[in-house]
Amino acid sequence: xxxxxxxxxxxxxxxxxxxxxxxxxxxxxxxxxxxxxxxxxxxxxxxxxxxxxxxxxxxxxxxxxxxxxxxxxxxxxxxxxxxxxxxxxxxxxxxxxxxxxxxxxxxxxxxxxxxxxxxxxxxxxxxxxxxxxxxxxxxxxxxxxxxxxxxxxxxxxxxxxxxxxxxxxxxxxxxxxxxxxxxxxxxxxxxxxxxxxxxxxxxxxxxxxxxxxxxxxxxxxxxxxxxxxxxxxxxxxxxxxxxxxxxxxxxxxxxxxxxxxxx
Amino acid sequence: xxxxxxxxxxxxxxxxxxxxxxxxxxxxxxxxxxxxxxxxxxxxxxxxxxxxxxxxxxxxxxxxxxxxxxxxxxxxxxxxxxxxxxxxxxxxxxxxxxxxxxxxxxxxxxxxxxxxxxxxxxxxxxxxxxxxxxxxxxxxxxxxxxxxxxxxxxxxxxxxxxxxxxxxxxxxxxxxxxxxxxxxxxxxxxxxxxxxxxxxxxxxxxxxxxxxxxxxxxxxxxxxxxxxxxxxxxx
Numbered sequence: 383x384x385x386x387x388x389x390x391x392x393x394x395x396x397x398x399x400x401x402x403x404x405x406x407x408x409x410x411x412x413x414x415x416x417x418x419x420x421x422x423x424x425x426x427x428x429x430x431x432x433x434x435x436x437x438x439x440x441x442x443x444x445x446x447x448x449x450x451x452x453x454x455x456x457x458x459x460x461x462x463x464x465x466x467x468x469x470x471x472x473x474x475x476x477x478x479x480x481x482x483x484x485x486x487x488x489x490x491x492x493x494x495x496x497x498x499x500x501x502x503x504x505x506x507x508x509x510x511x512x513x514x515x516x517x518x519x520x521x522x523x524x525x526x527x528x529x530x531x532x533x534x535x536x537x538x539x540x541x542x543x544x545x546x547x548x549x550x551x552x553x554x555x556x557x558x559x560x561x562x563x564x565x566x567x568x569x570x571x572x573x574x575x576x577x578x579x580x581x582x583x584x585x586x587x588x589x590x591x592x593x594x595x596x597x598x599x600x601x602x603x604x605x606x607x608x609x610x611x612x613x614x615x616x617x618x619x620x621x622x623x624x625x626x627x628x629x630x631x632x633x634x635x636x637x638x639x640x641x642x643x644x645x
Numbered sequence: 646x647x648x649x650x651x652x653x654x655x656x657x658x659x660x661x662x663x664x665x666x667x668x669x670x671x672x673x674x675x676x677x678x679x680x681x682x683x684x685x686x687x688x689x690x691x692x693x694x695x696x697x698x699x700x701x702x703x704x705x706x707x708x709x710x711x712x713x714x715x716x717x718x719x720x721x722x723x724x725x726x727x728x729x730x731x732x733x734x735x736x737x738x739x740x741x742x743x744x745x746x747x748x749x750x751x752x753x754x755x756x757x758x759x760x761x762x763x764x765x766x767x768x769x770x771x772x773x774x775x776x777x778x779x780x781x782x783x784x785x786x787x788x789x790x791x792x793x794x795x796x797x798x799x800x801x802x803x804x805x806x807x808x809x810x811x812x813x814x815x816x817x818x819x820x821x822x823x824x825x826x827x828x829x830x831x832x833x834x835x836x837x838x839x840x841x842x843x844x845x846x847x848x849x850x851x852x853x854x855x856x857x858x859x860x861x862x863x864x865x866x867x868x869x870x871x872x873x874x875x876x877x878x879x880x
Contacts, residue, residue: 393741400738409726484698
């Protein structure tokens, strides 16, 4: 007999998140033979394609940093962001069956997905960096502490964003149909394949509003010693991620019952 | 004890809001097995879901100090693309049952559900009978003070029904059941107290027969006869 001893809220939360992550991993990687490899292949393919195009054009991106590494610093965070974005919108509708258990609310579904995506992002980045180093594409490592800081706040940013999106996805279905179209242009203006330094200064005023630009700049700064993110603003990014998390939590708190309530 | 306090629940329809419960207060007797009766659309399942804490009323609340199970129903709760085993493991996980306990639950469910090799097949390939056996077996294997049963027993074959009743009579020593069903015989056999839902009100009766009478008088004669016949066939 499975005895449910009374648990504290934290124990319940831990059990739920743990069970959800195992379940997500089963459904994402389990039935697919290439599942785990895909986590690496996706960023790798992006990098290969972009690197091929730009080496064909014959452009060097950044003095002292090989193109694949430069791309990796942009692609990996952006893909993490993109996954959180699309999964966040679908978080409630694709997990309806789960809310049949009272301890499992949309927040848990969102948190576990963002956690899993974050882990995949970090691991794929580490593995790809190691792979590149194996093939001799390597540079001096930059600032590890900065990387930790940036990624911690990036996680907060994506969690907040996913929480907002899970509410939008359920409450404003029309808007949630249109939102994915934002991703394409974001890919081009977020600095995945450029650095702010290469953009004329008069455009900085527009581009620098996008927190993703700062994430990518700061990530590269953390990864490569020779990268000088002159225009990245850690404090702006810090502010925007904390604000995003706060907004996400507030929006979720205001709407969470309506997400699961039968109307 | 389960207590409803000023419960109001309505649904949005194309013709304005349809009120299901209007300011309902009721106390469910403690330590009794309860049968819930009402016509289709009277709000039986909704009441069960609200008591189970997975749906929320517009206003009012449910007060209880007991561990209430999730409503075992036909739909929901299982992920179709995952196997029976994975689904059971997941439900164990969110209830904090790991390792040793999980293995025990797993064995128990497998034995009760009698799905054989289908235990490692995605749930979407199950027949409705298999699915309800698994649902019933799983929720029974996890310990609760009160089990909410929503029409699960009406799908299975005679063998499954007999098994359910065996398990319920065994479980009744330590826990209680709240059962929604249209089979009168089943309610008579398993419940002590009846609750009749009609016109937005919740009427707590002192015996099942009283609630059944209420339910029958509200029904046209032809349907009543039919109901008696089907419930006779069911048993």
